[in-house]
Amino acid sequence: MNVVEMQGVSRTYGPVTALRDLSLQVRAGELTALLGPNGAGKTTAISLMLGLSRPTSGTVRVLGEDPRHSAVRARIGAMPQESALPGALTVREAVTLFASFHAAPLGVGQALALAGLEDRANRRAGRLSGGERRRLAFALALIGNPELLLIDEPTTGMDAASRQAFWEALGELRGQGRSVLLTTHYLEEAERAADRVLVLHGGQLLAGGTPEALRAQVGGARVSFRAGLTLAEVRALPGVRSAQVGEGGHTELHTDTPERLLAELVGRDVPFRDLEVRRATLEDAFLTLTATGHSSQTASPSPSPASPLSQGA
Numbered sequence: 001m002n003v004v005e006m007q008g009v010s011r012t013y014g015p016v017t018a019l020r021d022l023s024l025q026v027r028a029g030e031l032t033a034l035l036g037p038n039g040a041g042k043t044t045a046i047s048l049m050l051g052l053s054r055p056t057s058g059t060v061r062v063l064g065e066d067p068r069h070s071a072v073r074a075r076i077g078a079m080p081q082e083s084a085l086p087g088a089l090t091v092r093e094a095v096t097l098f099a100s101f102h103a104a105p106l107g108v109g110q111a112l113a114l115a116g117l118e119d120r121a122n123r124r125a126g127r128l129s130g131g132e133r134r135r136l137a138f139a140l141a142l143i144g145n146p147e148l149l150l151i152d153e154p155t156t157g158m159d160a161a162s163r164q165a166f167w168e169a170l171g172e173l174r175g176q177g178r179s180v181l182l183t184t185h186y187l188e189e190a191e192r193a194a195d196r197v198l199v200l201h202g203g204q205l206l207a208g209g210t211p212e213a214l215r216a217q218v219g220g221a222r223v224s225f226r227a228g229l230t231l232a233e234v235r236a237l238p239g240v241r242s243a244q245v246g247e248g249g250h251t252e253l254h255t256d257t258p259e260r261l262l263a264e265l266v267g268r269d270v271p272f273r274d275l276e277v278r279r280a281t282l283e284d285a286f287l288t289l290t291a292t293g294h295s296s297q298t299a300s301p302s303p304s305p306a307s308p309l310s311q312g313a
């Protein structure tokens with residue numbers, strides 16, 4: 001069963017096309033990460049799922065209904081990128097107030113514990129740090145005991161320990177059978193925690209699948225070294241799926257058969273140094289997919305991986 005279905009959805013803002021004929025599904029009981037570079041359309045997609053705006057064309061169904069119906073919205077927990085919090089209330093008062101809006105809320109203590117806010121319960125919301133404000137927004141999103149959580153960049157501003165606690169809480173919520181869709185730029189965390197990943201680019205779905213399936217699309221291993229080879233020579237090496245050659249002969253490539261490739265270099269007596277071989281990550285897959293703008297598996301020169309997405313990941 002799918003908790004979200006978008007069919008042929010476009011959304012324009014004047015001359016800007018934020019989403020272009022986008023079709024995607026989010027499965028029930030899973031944690032799905034919606035990834036994409038800045039401006040890819042992630043927030044636009046989430047706001048359509050939350051019923052905050054309507055598509056220019058196409059259909060959006062959440063829990064089988066139009067998300068603008070209030071009955072559906074009561075079953076969704078929303079954590080937008082920026083939330084206005086009741087600054088004069090304490091954390092406990094704010095969570096208690098939001099609990100009163102719902103028919104069958106979670107316990108206030110349970111929500112505070114899941115959000116890691118027990119020791120901040122008596123602090124005024126207006127006095128919280130940036131990371132604590134995100135945690136309060138999380139507590140407010142889950143207090144209604146939602147079937148589906150839609151979360152936009154939850155861990156931005158959280159320190160490492162808070163991020164880890166947040167992912168543990170999400171794991172617990174999913175273990176209770178809830179569905180979660182979140183956007184994030186922390187690809188390492190998405191790789192560890194997500195059942196499924198959707199990659200948006202330019203308002204379109206570029207790829208979707210398990211983190212393992214996406215990694216497999218770019219090749220099982222990432223090999224880097226310095227050598228005097230041109231890009232054409234590197235691409236001609238056996239089993240190279242994608243490659244780039246930068247300054248000083250710095251070469252990065254993806255391959256399913258690193259042993260064969262290294263045997264070839266040694267056999268041909270190509271001098272190389274600074275060799276590094278590691279398993280391809282979701283970030284490698286993401287950078288390759290978004291650099292080429294399509295999910296083809298042909299070798300292609302990717303730009304430098306100094307993308308904003310690698311920051312803090």
Ligand SMILES: Nc1ncnc2c1ncn2[C@@H]1O[C@H](COP(=O)(O)OP(=O)(O)OP(=O)(O)O)[C@@H](O)[C@H]1O
Pocket residue numbers: 013016017018036037038039040041042043044045
């Ligand atoms: N209200 C709006 N008016 C005009 N343009 C908008 C509006 N909202 C979004 N856009 C544009 O639509 C595109 C998609 O924006 P969106 O916020 O959905 O991207 P995103 O993937 O969430 O990006 P980020 O990772 O930076 O948060 C961008 O080009 C953005 O400038």
